[in-house]
């Protein structure tokens with residue numbers, strides 16, 4: 007190891023760092039051995055000369071690269087490793103040596119520029135995440151050198167990953183209905199507001215489908231609440247499986263009621279889609295002996311297709327249509343007739 011001299015070097019050929027002389031020893035205090043401190047640092051320290059030859063190599067790098075100090079000294083940095091060094095690191099080093107400007111390698115872009123490991127010879131052979139700074143320094147002999155400092159950023163990156171996954175989970179929980187795993191009312195309200203604004207701006211239609219499971223109170227009473235929960239899940243899945251466009255959503259509106267919003271559908275296509283939804287639930291063939299005359303789980307659908315205007319909301323109109331579907335015997339869709347706003351669509 008090349009000691010970091012605190013005074014003038016013995017050999018005029020050996021470049022040295024400008025290290026401030028130690029403070030005069032106070033009575034009773036200890037003098038520090040710079041070499042011990044250099045090797046005890048909990049970060050990698052390496053100095054290369056203007057040709058990229060290694061002049062200093064501390065214990066931290068020796069440990070994490072599995073390359074001893076004696077093997078590293080006087081070798082070209084990029085050749086001392088058996089595995090490749092990242093081109094970004096080499097470019098940064100070259101820049102610092104040429105232009106004498108310090109560089110901080112972005113940990114976001116360059117996670118593991120050097121082949122350094124936390125656990126050598128174990129199964130855990132993934133490169134350590136590193137934060138690297140390269141600083142130009144001047145030796146007393148005016149030779150240009152670079153100080154490379156490396157810290158292990160794995161713990162902070164791990165922490166960041168955990169925080170990010172926690173925030174993803176929280177975001178999902180805030181927008182998803184826990185029983186059915188489809189969008190919840192909160193997400194729907196926000197989405198609906200944006201869909202309405204978009205449809206108004208572009209003057210295109212929105213189709214709103216209000217869906218309600220028929221005779222669900224009697225189902226709960228007869229089969230029990232848990233069986234009722236399971237039906238809600240199955241119906242939610244059946245409705246969701248009919249959607250294919252990224253712009254369409256289905257949400258649990260509350261209890262055994264669902265809502266679907268789909269932009270840009272001609273009314274006739276929206277009606278065909280409502281029939282597809284009804285059949286998807288019918289095809290589940292869930293027995294419901296208290297539902298006369300169907301004897302199985304069915305849904306009623308209220309559909310309204312229109313350009314959002316300033317009057318009654320599309321949701322209210324779809325709700326009115328649902329009420330009519332219930333009155334007319336359930337297991338059907340009702341689509342409210344076009345009003346003035348829709349005449350625009352027909353032009």
Ligand SMILES: Nc1nc2c(ncn2[C@@H]2O[C@H](COP(=O)(O)OP(=O)(O)OP(=O)(O)O)[C@@H](O)[C@H]2O)c(=O)[nH]1
Pocket residue numbers: 218219220221222223224226230231232233234235238260261262332336
């Ligand atoms: N199992 C279960 N039941 C629910 C849930 N949310 C609401 N319900 C029940 O759904 C039933 C809805 O009943 P009603 O609104 O009277 O409607 P219905 O019996 O389906 O009658 P129609 O809609 O007129 O066909 C009530 O008994 C609620 O307790 C839920 O999360 N799980």
